[in-house]
Amino acid sequence: xxxxxxxxxxxxxxxxxxxxxxxxxxxxxxxxxxxxxxxxxxxxxxxxxxxxxxxxxxxxxxxxxxxxxxxxxxxxxxxxxxxxxxxxxxxxxxxxxxxxxxxxxxxxxxxxxxxxxxxxxxxxxxxxxxxxxxxxxx
Numbered sequence: 001x002x003x004x005x006x007x008x009x010x011x012x013x014x015x016x017x018x019x020x021x022x023x024x025x026x027x028x029x030x031x032x033x034x035x036x037x038x039x040x041x042x043x044x045x046x047x048x049x050x051x052x053x054x055x056x057x058x059x060x061x062x063x064x065x066x067x068x069x070x071x072x073x074x075x076x077x078x079x080x081x082x083x084x085x086x087x088x089x090x091x092x093x094x095x096x097x098x099x100x101x102x103x104x105x106x107x108x109x110x111x112x113x114x115x116x117x118x119x120x121x122x123x124x125x126x127x128x129x130x131x132x133x134x135x136x137x138x
Contacts, residue, residue: 051107055100055103055104058096058100059097059100061096062093062096062097062100063093063097065089065092065093065096066089066090066093066094066097068089068093069086069087069088069089069090069092069093070086070090072085072086072089073086073087073090
């Protein structure tokens with residue numbers, strides 16, 4: 001490192017240490033913006049919410065892909081190549097649904113083995129983070 005770079009780094013450090021002023025924030029009537037996490041939200045609630053959302057998105061995408069394959073099959077008008085491509089789409093969508101269902105089952109087994117509360121047992125009612133947090137507190 002050259003001498004001018006060392007001098008510049010030292011000058012920047014001394015400037016930062018001796019010229020900046022401390023700022024003390026005060027909590028006077030500040031409220032969290034709408035849609036933000038509550039102050040009492042537990043850390044465990046966030047992964048549960050994310051897992052539920054991932055299952056929902058995966059199932060939705062698999063069904064949408066299945067419908068896309070069905071539409072391709074209908075519009076193929078007997079063309080063997082188009083029918084084969086549509087069949088591949090449908091098979092891939094069914095495999096995706098099986099994977100989502102299998103991971104759902106595997107997650108249930110893991111929760112049972114660990115003796116933990118399963119966030120997926122109540123069905124697929126989408127919960128807010130506050131509802132999940134309330135369950136964790138109980």
